[in-house]
Amino acid sequence: MSKKPFAITLGVGTSLANKTGSWRVERPVYVDRLPPCNNACPAGENIQGWLYEAEEGNYEAAWRLLMTANPLPAIMGRACFHPCETSCNRAQIDEAVGINAVERFLGDQAIEEGWRVPVVAEPSGRRVLVVGSGPAGLSAAYHLRLAGHEVEIHEAAPLPGGMLRYGIPAYRLPRDVVEAEIDRIVQMDVRLVLNSRIERVSDAMAQGGFDAAFVGIGAQRGKHPDIPSGDAAKVLDAVSMLHGFEDGEAPVLGRRVVVYGGGDTAMDAARTAQRLGATETIVVYRRTRDHMPAHDEEVLDAQAEGVQMRWLSTVARADGGRLTIEKMVLNDKGVAEPTGEFEDLEADSLVLALGQDTDLSLVGDWSEVVTTGGVVNVDVSQMTGRAGVFAGGDASSSPTGERTVTAAVGHGARAAAAIDAWLAGGVFEPVAERPLATVERLNSWYYADAPRTMRPHLEAIRRRSNFDEVVGGLTAEDALFEARRCMSCGNCFECDNCFGVCPDNAVIKLGPGLRYEFNLDYCKGCGICAKECPCGAIDMVPEHR
Amino acid sequence: MQRQIEGSQAIAQTVAMCRPQVVCAYPISPQTHIIEELGAMVKKGELADCEYINVDSEMAAMSVAIGASAVGARAFTATASQGLLYMIEAVYNAAGLGLPVVMTLANRAIGAPINIWNDHTDAMAVRDAGWVQLFAETNQEAVDLHILAFALAEELSVPVMVCVDGFILTHSIERVDMPEQEQVDRLVPPFEPRQMLDPDDPVSIGAMVGPEAFTEVRYLAQVRMHRALDVIPELAGRNAEVLGRPATGLLHPYRTADADVVVVAMGSVLGTIKDVADDLRESGIRVGVLGISCFRPFPVEQVREALAGAKTIVVVEKAFSIGYGGILSTDIAMALSGQTVPIHTIVAGLGGRPVWAASLRKLFVDAHEGRLAETVFCDLNTGLVEAELERMAISRRSGPPAENVLRDLAGKSGLN
Amino acid sequence: MASERTPVRFYQVGSFAVGNRLVALEQRSAQSDPERANSLTSGHRACAGCGEALGARYALDAAMRATEGRLVAVNATGCLEVFSTPYPETSWRIAWLHSLFANASSVATGVAAGLRAKGRSDVRVVAQGGDGGTADIGFGSLSGMFERNDDVLFICYDNEGYMNTGVQRSGTTPGAARTATTQVVGPHPGNVFGQGKDMPRIAMAHEIPYVATATVADLFDLESKVERAMAHHGARYLHILVPCPLGWGALSSDTIRLARLAHETGIFPVFEAEHGEVTSSLAIRRRTPVEEYLRPQRRFAHLFDKHGEVSAPEVVAKLQALCDRNIERYGLSKEEGQ
Numbered sequence A: 001m002s003k004k005p006f007a008i009t010l011g012v013g014t015s016l017a018n019k020t021g022s023w024r025v026e027r028p029v030y031v032d033r034l035p036p037c038n039n040a041c042p043a044g045e046n047i048q049g050w051l052y053e054a055e056e057g058n059y060e061a062a063w064r065l066l067m068t069a070n071p072l073p074a075i076m077g078r079a080c081f082h083p084c085e086t087s088c089n090r091a092q093i094d095e096a097v098g099i100n101a102v103e104r105f106l107g108d109q110a111i112e113e114g115w116r117v118p119v120v121a122e123p124s125g126r127r128v129l130v131v132g133s134g135p136a137g138l139s140a141a142y143h144l145r146l147a148g149h150e151v152e153i154h155e156a157a158p159l160p161g162g163m164l165r166y167g168i169p170a171y172r173l174p175r176d177v178v179e180a181e182i183d184r185i186v187q188m189d190v191r192l193v194l195n196s197r198i199e200r201v202s203d204a205m206a207q208g209g210f211d212a213a214f215v216g217i218g219a220q221r222g223k224h225p226d227i228p229s230g231d232a233a234k235v236l237d238a239v240s241m242l243h244g245f246e247d248g249e250a251p252v253l254g255r256r257v258v259v260y261g262g263g264d265t266a267m268d269a270a271r272t273a274q275r276l277g278a279t280e281t282i283v284v285y286r287r288t289r290d291h292m293p294a295h296d297e298e299v300l301d302a303q304a305e306g307v308q309m310r311w312l313s314t315v316a317r318a319d320g321g322r323l324t325i326e327k328m329v330l331n332d333k334g335v336a337e338p339t340g341e342f343e344d345l346e347a348d349s350l351v352l353a354l355g356q357d358t359d360l361s362l363v364g365d366w367s368e369v370v371t372t373g374g375v376v377n378v379d380v381s382q383m384t385g386r387a388g389v390f391a392g393g394d395a396s397s398s399p400t401g402e403r404t405v406t407a408a409v410g411h412g413a414r415a416a417a418a419i420d421a422w423l424a425g426g427v428f429e430p431v432a433e434r435p436l437a438t439v440e441r442l443n444s445w446y447y448a449d450a451p452r453t454m455r456p457h458l459e460a461i462r463r464r465s466n467f468d469e470v471v472g473g474l475t476a477e478d479a480l481f482e483a484r485r486c487m488s489c490g491n492c493f494e495c496d497n498c499f500g501v502c503p504d505n506a507v508i509k510l511g512p513g514l515r516y517e518f519n520l521d522y523c524k525g526c527g528i529c530a531k532e533c534p535c536g537a538i539d540m541v542p543e544h545r
Numbered sequence B: 001m002q003r004q005i006e007g008s009q010a011i012a013q014t015v016a017m018c019r020p021q022v023v024c025a026y027p028i029s030p031q032t033h034i035i036e037e038l039g040a041m042v043k044k045g046e047l048a049d050c051e052y053i054n055v056d057s058e059m060a061a062m063s064v065a066i067g068a069s070a071v072g073a074r075a076f077t078a079t080a081s082q083g084l085l086y087m088i089e090a091v092y093n094a095a096g097l098g099l100p101v102v103m104t105l106a107n108r109a110i111g112a113p114i115n116i117w118n119d120h121t122d123a124m125a126v127r128d129a130g131w132v133q134l135f136a137e138t139n140q141e142a143v144d145l146h147i148l149a150f151a152l153a154e155e156l157s158v159p160v161m162v163c164v165d166g167f168i169l170t171h172s173i174e175r176v177d178m179p180e181q182e183q184v185d186r187l188v189p190p191f192e193p194r195q196m197l198d199p200d201d202p203v204s205i206g207a208m209v210g211p212e213a214f215t216e217v218r219y220l221a222q223v224r225m226h227r228a229l230d231v232i233p234e235l236a237g238r239n240a241e242v243l244g245r246p247a248t249g250l251l252h253p254y255r256t257a258d259a260d261v262v263v264v265a266m267g268s269v270l271g272t273i274k275d276v277a278d279d280l281r282e283s284g285i286r287v288g289v290l291g292i293s294c295f296r297p298f299p300v301e302q303v304r305e306a307l308a309g310a311k312t313i314v315v316v317e318k319a320f321s322i323g324y325g326g327i328l329s330t331d332i333a334m335a336l337s338g339q340t341v342p343i344h345t346i347v348a349g350l351g352g353r354p355v356w357a358a359s360l361r362k363l364f365v366d367a368h369e370g371r372l373a374e375t376v377f378c379d380l381n382t383g384l385v386e387a388e389l390e391r392m393a394i395s396r397r398s399g400p401p402a403e404n405v406l407r408d409l410a411g412k413s414g415l416n
Numbered sequence C: 001m002a003s004e005r006t007p008v009r010f011y012q013v014g015s016f017a018v019g020n021r022l023v024a025l026e027q028r029s030a031q032s033d034p035e036r037a038n039s040l041t042s043g044h045r046a047c048a049g050c051g052e053a054l055g056a057r058y059a060l061d062a063a064m065r066a067t068e069g070r071l072v073a074v075n076a077t078g079c080l081e082v083f084s085t086p087y088p089e090t091s092w093r094i095a096w097l098h099s100l101f102a103n104a105s106s107v108a109t110g111v112a113a114g115l116r117a118k119g120r121s122d123v124r125v126v127a128q129g130g131d132g133g134t135a136d137i138g139f140g141s142l143s144g145m146f147e148r149n150d151d152v153l154f155i156c157y158d159n160e161g162y163m164n165t166g167v168q169r170s171g172t173t174p175g176a177a178r179t180a181t182t183q184v185v186g187p188h189p190g191n192v193f194g195q196g197k198d199m200p201r202i203a204m205a206h207e208i209p210y211v212a213t214a215t216v217a218d219l220f221d222l223e224s225k226v227e228r229a230m231a232h233h234g235a236r237y238l239h240i241l242v243p244c245p246l247g248w249g250a251l252s253s254d255t256i257r258l259a260r261l262a263h264e265t266g267i268f269p270v271f272e273a274e275h276g277e278v279t280s281s282l283a284i285r286r287r288t289p290v291e292e293y294l295r296p297q298r299r300f301a302h303l304f305d306k307h308g309e310v311s312a313p314e315v316v317a318k319l320q321a322l323c324d325r326n327i328e329r330y331g332l333s334k335e336e337g338q
C-alpha cells in the first residue's frame, strides 16, 4: 500500500471501521406476530407454521406440526368450518388461502403413508378417564397419551366418533377417514371401551382408579319444541334421523320433506333427505338467508342439490301430509315477529333441526359442578367446578359458544394440558397471546396476485343419489400451490428482503432455517427493512442510549 | 537519422516511438498536426497496440488519458490554448491522482480576443497544476524532451507537459536528428504503474480528502515534484549517451559565465536572444542567456547558481500576469531573493507578434545602461494605446477596447 | 426480454422478494446471496435510507456477478462518491476510480481503451454518476461516449437533483418539485415544467446497443437489466431511479416505496431499448394516481393542503398527464407480469 499515493488511493472495504450504527434513533427488531389464521383457529393450530413446511413440499413435517395441536387433520380438513380462512389476511388481497384443503391433503397423505405419532414421554403412572369418543374426547385422549398418561375412553355408542360418525353425513365426511384417524389414536395405547355409558363420573373414577376425568359427551338430544300436531303427523328430530340412518335404520320420510331450522344440521338433514329419495325438500326458517346460522358453503351445496328454502316462516302445526306455516316479519332489530298470516304446506314428514341438549346427569351428584343453559361451566383450563374433572366440546361452556368439531378438538387439547399440569400439582398457564399480524403490517406488493385453487366439486347432479364425498381433495401440486399462497403473516419466511434492501448491508443472513440478524454496528435505523418486510415481521423500536 | 521534417511530424513520430497505448485526439491549432499524424500512424498500423480515440472535447481528452493511465496504459494527448483551459479541471486532476500522462502543449495565446498564434499564456495558466512543464527551444529539443517526458512521468508518477511554441516550432520544417526506435526503447522502459485499477487487486483511487490530510497530500506532491530536479538531469544524461548528442536538462546557460547582463527566457525565442547576445558581445557588452527548459518544478538552486555573476537580469516573457507583471520574472526574483541585482521584464511575442532581434538588442542595451524600465512591452504600438487611453478618459464607456484598437488599426492601414 | 423473471411463479412471495427459498439458488437475485459482492459495503456515510447507496450496490453486485468479478468502476463526483470514499476509508470493495464531476464517461472510455490496449478484454467497465453528472455537466462527455460506442456501461443514479451540494435543481428535477434553487415562492412554486431532460430517450437517440431504466423497487428487473447490459458490448446506458430521503423530504423508510410508486403511477417508466427501439416495458401491477406518489414527499408539499388533500389540482393534473403519456407511450398498463 505504501507504494500507492497517500490518501488518494485507499485499500478496499476500509469503511468497516466507521460504525454508522451510532447514527440510529430507531432500531429494527424481528418479531413473530400471531397470524390471524392461528388466532382464529379454535383448535389452536399453528397454521402459518405448517403451511411454511408444506410450501417446501415437506408434507410430513407439516403434518407433524399440525398434529401437535390437532390429531384429526383428515377429518378437520373436511368438517371444519375454517374460521382461519375467514380471517386470513390474504382474503383482503385476493382470496383467502385454502387452508382447509391443504389440511385435508396432509391428513389424507398421512393416512395413505401410515404416518404415526410416537409416544415418547415416560409413563406417568396416572390414569385419566375420558367420557365420550367425540372429537373432544379423542383430542383429550391423544394429548394425554402424548404426555405419558394412561387413558381410557368410555363410549356409550357401539362405535366411536360421536357426531363425526352419527351427525356429519358421510358425503361430507367419509367413514373410512373417521375410522383411520380414530384408529391411529387408539393405536397409541388408548383404551377404548365401547357400549359403555357412564352414569356417574364419580363412580366410574372410583371404580377405575382414575386420577382425573374429562367429560366430552357432546349434545345428543335433539330439541323438540312444542308444535301442535295431529296424530298422523310424522315428526322427528335431525340428530335421531341422522343417527338412525348411520345405524342402518334408514328413516321413512316420504317424498316431500320439510326440515325446520336454519343451521348446518338442518342443511345436513335436508341433503340427507334428498339422498334418501325425497323429491321435494324444503327448509323452513324463521328469518332470512343472511340470518341463517348455517355456513354459506353448506347452504349453497344444499341449494345446488335441489333443496328449497322458505324464509320468514315458522311451523305452527303439523298434520299428516300437511303443515301450517305462519309468515314472519323482521323487526328493526332483526328479530322475527309473527304476522298472523298462515299458509299450508304439503309435507310427508317434518324434521326438526332446532338444536341439541346434553344429558348432564352423569355429574349431577357433584353440587360444585355448575351448569348453565344445559352445559357444564368450565374455567380457562376446561376444569369444571370439581377439581380434577374437566369437560369440553358441545357439553361444556365455551367463551365463543361455538359448537364445532374444531372447538371440541381445541377443548380436548387444552383440557389435556391442564390435566397434565393438574396431575403434576401445577397450574395450567395458557400460552401468552402474541400481538396480531394485521393486514396493514403486510407489504402485499411482494405477493403476486394468485387465484385460489378451487377444490373440484363433484357434479351437483351426481351428489343427489349417493353418499359419495362431495368435495374432492387437492392434488399434491395444487396443495403445494395453495400452501404457497400463504403470506406467512407476521412470521419470517426467509424471503431475504431485509437482507437485500438494507442500504447499509446491516443484515446478516444466518442460513436456511436460521433467519437473519441485524448488524447494529452499521444499521442506521432507516426502517426500509421493516417497511419492505412482506409479512410484517420487523418492528422499529426507539433506540435508547 | 537527420531529416528535414515539420516539428509536429517530428514530435508525433517520436511520441509514437515511445509506444503510447492510448492517444486522445481533439483538434486545436497549432497542435492539430501532431494528433493527425498519430492517427494516421495508428490507422496504418505503424503504431501498434494503441487505441486512438477521437474524443468530444479537451475535457474528454484529458479524462480519457486519466482513465487509461489509471489502468496502467501509457496515455498521450496534445492541446493548446483554449483547449488547455477547457480541460484544466482534468489537468489538475491527473496530477492530483499521480497519473503519468504526457501532453504536448503547442503554446498559443488565450482569448478573448481569440488568437491562434503563439505565446505562453496557456502554459502559465496551469503552472500550479502539479505538472512538470518542459519548454523546447528547437524541434530537436522537442523530440528529445518527449522521450525524456515519458520516462520522467512514469518514474515519478507525475504528468508531464512538453511546451512547444505553436507555429514557430510546430509548423516549421527544419533538420531534426530523429531517434531510432531501438534507442527510444532503451530510454523509455515499459510502464510500471505505481497504482492501477485492477480487479485482481482492487483499490479505490480518487478519495475525498479533508483538512486533516490535504496539506500533507500537497506537501508530498511538492516533494515528488522536487525529485524531478534530480531525475531530469539523470535522464538527460542517459538521453545524451544513447542519442549521441547533448541533451537538455533543467537549464540552458549560454555564455553566462562572464556576462554582465543575463537574459532569461523559455522556448524558441531563445534562438533570437542568443543571436542578439552574440551580436552585443561583438560590441563589447557582455550578455549571456539563460534558457529555462524546466519551468515546473522550478530549478531555484540551479537558476541562482547560473545567475550568480549577473549584474543585470532581463527576463523575456511571452506571457504576463495582468495586473501584476512578469510571471517567470517573479520566479527569478524569488530565486534571487536577498540579492540586489536589478530584474527587468520584457513582455514580448504576445499573440504571435514577431520578436525582432533589433527590438531586443535595443532593450538589452538599455538594460545594460540602466535605462530599462522594470516592465516593458516589446514593440508596443504606443500611438494606438494612447489613442485608446484618451478615448477612455473622455468616456468611461467606449466599447470593448479590443474593438477600438482594431478600428484604429484598420483606419491607419486604410482598411475598414 | 430482460425483465423476464424466473419462469416458476411462487405465489407466496410472488417473484418479487429479494430471495425465495423455494427456487433454485441460481434463480434468486444476486442480493439474496450471502456471498454477494457487496461492492459497496457497510460504513459508508450515505444518509439513512439512501436510495443511491442501495441502487449502487444492487447494480454493481449484479455487474460483478455478470462479469465474475472482472469489473472496474468509474464514479462521477456526487453523493455516491463523497459518502463512499472519505479518506481514510472507502466502502468500495471493487476496483474504483473517481476523477471529476463531468468526466466519468470519458474516464471510463479511457479505462476501456487502456484495458483493450493492454489486452485485458476480460475486464469490463462501468461508469456511474448522479443525474447532475449525467444529464447536466456530464452530458457532453456522455454523448461522446455513446456516439463512439465505447465499451462502457454508464449508470445514472437519478435522485432528481444535485443532492451532494444540498438539493439543487438538475436537468431531471420534475416539474413543481421544490429544490434549493426552485423554491416554493411566486406564482409558480417549485420547478418549472417542461425543461427536464429525458436521458433514456436521449441515449436511445444515439442508437446505442442497450438502454434501460429501472428503480430500486424492483430488484429482479434491475438485476436482469444489468446482466443484459453486460451481455452487450459497446455503449450502454442504465438509468436507475433512486429516491433521496433528504432531497425529496421523505421518510428514510419510504425509499423503496416511493420508487415503486414512481413506477406504479407511470411517472417513471421502466423499460428497455435496443439500438434505439423500445423492446420491452415493465407493466404496472397496481396502477396508482400520481398524488399517491407526490403526497409522501415534502418537495411536493405545496400541492397539498394540511389535510393531505390536493390543493393545486391543475399542477397535479399536469403531472398526471405526464404519467398517462408514459403509460400510453411505453404500454405500461398491460396485464401483470413479464
Ligand SMILES: Cc1cc2nc3c(=O)[nH]c(=O)nc-3n(C[C@H](O)[C@H](O)[C@H](O)COP(=O)(O)OP(=O)(O)OC[C@H]3O[C@@H](n4cnc5c(N)ncnc54)[C@H](O)[C@@H]3O)c2cc1C
Residues within 6 Å of the ligand: A079, A080, A081, A131, A132, A133, A134, A135, A136, A137, A154, A155, A156, A157, A160, A161, A162, A163, A164, A167, A168, A169, A196, A197, A198, A199, A216, A217, A218, A219, A220, A239, A242, A264, A265, A268, A269, A362, A392, A393, A394, A395, A403, A404, A405, A406, A408
Ligand atoms: C348433523 C350435524 C352436522 C355437523 N356438522 C359439523 C361440521 O360440519 N363441522 C363442525 O365443526 N361441526 C359440526 N357439527 C357439530 C359437531 O359435530 C360437534 O360440535 C362436535 O361433534 C362436538 O364434539 P363432542 O366431542 O363434544 O361431542 P360428540 O361429537 O357429540 O361426541 C360425544 C360422544 O359422547 C358419547 N356419550 C354421550 N354421553 C355419554 C356417556 N354418558 N357415556 C359415554 N359416552 C357418552 C356420545 O355417544 C358421543 O359419541 C355438526 C353437528 C351435527 C349434529
Ligand SMILES: Cc1ncc(C[n+]2csc(CCOP(=O)(O)OP(=O)(O)O)c2C)c(N)n1
Residues within 6 Å of the ligand: C052, C077, C078, C079, C080, C101, C102, C129, C130, C131, C132, C133, C134, C137, C159, C161, C162, C163, C164, C165, C170
Ligand atoms: C465542475 C464541478 N461543478 C460543481 C461541483 C459541485 N458538485 C459536486 S457534487 C454536485 C452535485 C451532484 O449531483 P448529482 O450528479 O445529481 O449527484 P447526487 O449528489 O445527487 O447523487 C455538485 C454540483 C463539482 N464538484 N464540480
Ligand code: SF4
Residues within 6 Å of the ligand: C045, C046, C047, C048, C049, C050, C051, C052, C053, C079, C080, C083, C159, C163, C164, C243, C244, C245, C246, C247
Ligand atoms: S443526500 Fe440523498 S443521495 Fe445524498 S447520501 Fe443523502 S439520501 Fe443519499
Ligand SMILES: [Mg+2]
Residues within 6 Å of the ligand: C130, C131, C132, C157, C158, C159, C160, C161, C162, C163, C170
Ligand atoms: Mg442527483
